[in-house]
Ligand SMILES: Nc1ncnc2c1ncn2[C@@H]1O[C@H](COP(=O)(O)OP(=O)(O)OP(=O)(O)O)[C@@H](O)[C@H]1O
């Protein structure tokens with residue numbers, strides 16, 4: 001108990017003194033997860049919209065696969081990306097293993113199905129609502145998708161947030177493909193795992209507090225953005 | 235510009251899940267007029283309008299517009315029985331058809347603002363919070379803004395109070411005088427008498443009677459329509 005209490009006090013000191021290690025690790029975490037979410041949203045949102053608006057032969061199967069992929073265990077994704085990027089793997093020549101890029105790739109694979117799936121559900125509901133109007137107005141396929149994505153933007157923001165939540169807190173995959181190398185690929189979650197193992201509770205708790213704080217901050221920021229947008233528009 | 239009318243409907247049948255909802259219907263919609271479609275609940279009025287607009291595809295028979303069908307819909311507008319309100323402002327809702335029609339943005343905004351003034355709404359309000367009457371007026375303005383040659387309306391004044399009904403009827407009369415061909419369903423016999431040039435009476439998915447308004451109300455031919463006008467239950 002004493003250990004933990006001392007840990008908390010030291011953690012607060014680390015945060016207040018803007019400890020360089022703490023900052024470096026936090027920024028890398030943000031950089032990796034935000035990049036991954038942006039890429040995943042760029043793929044996932046149009047994919048979700050496309051699946052909602054188009055009828056094709058294997059639509060149901062595709063959606064079922066997408067939903068199943070949401071539950072992919074990150075460790076398995078990590079293993080998969082590791083094999084692809086390892087020196088003997090097909091993309092080994094790129095030398096990406098143990099870099100933030102490898103971590104981003106793994107997180108994109110983890111987060112894209114989640115974003116696409118939530119986006120698909122939201123857009124499908126809106127499409128049911130708008131269907132007759134958009135058909136009646138002779139909209140092109142492209143216009144339909146743009147209209148639906150725009151009008152479902154709040155639900156889609158939530159999808160992106162859920163993706164970010166999953167990415168920033170994820171440890172299994174990035175541990176494997178990033179290797180938790182100091183000053184290269186160490187991020188909040190992998191650092192916490194390491195420091196806890198070493199028994200350095202101060203740094204572990206400090207990192208934990210930052211992790212929670214970051215997650216809250218990003219949520220609040222995006223929420224307030226959508227708030228100002230709402231009052232601006234309406 | 236060549237008119238999209240007349241529309242020739244030949245032996246058209248609409249089926250869903252094996253059930254015949256409409257037809258066979260053979261009919262010609264001529265180039266001008268104000269047609270009121272009446273009939274009991276479930277008689278196929280909505281289905282009939284949706285079929286003409288291309289939202290339902292007939293299983294048998296044919297619909298032939300005066301021009302290519304794909305171009306024909308560009309000159310039509312439809313006001314649905316339950317208005318579809320987009321999750322946008324009033325202004326964005328009303329300007330939407332012009333924007334998807336690739337009109338100039340600034341011009342679209344001006345035109346939409348004119349319409350908003352005309353129907354007495356507030357441009358930058360969230361359209362989702364409008365009242366029932368306001369929603370209908372929005373839907374009608376959004377339909378009329380593209381100056382359609384043919385306007386379909388499915389019970390546009392059901393559940394509205396007298397004042398809203400009058401405002402909407404004024405909009406429709408004005409559109410009609412500007413040359414819009416109007417085809418509209420209603421359950422309100424008084425409204426039909428005020429607006430109709432001619433009346434089409436549907437029962438059990440069939441056109442039971444079609445006559446100029448005067449004849450329909452004063453010398454009703456079919457027994458079903460007579461019963462309907464008396465307020466009896468039509469079998
Ligand atoms: N998607 C559908 N699937 C099955 N049956 C349907 C469908 N849409 C409509 N129907 C049926 O078709 C018939 C005609 O419906 P329609 O909506 O055209 O009637 P209506 O004359 O507009 O009635 P109301 O006055 O109540 O609006 C009804 O019996 C209805 O239950």
Ligand SMILES: [Mg+2]
Pocket residue numbers: 279280281315388
């Ligand atoms: Mg109806």
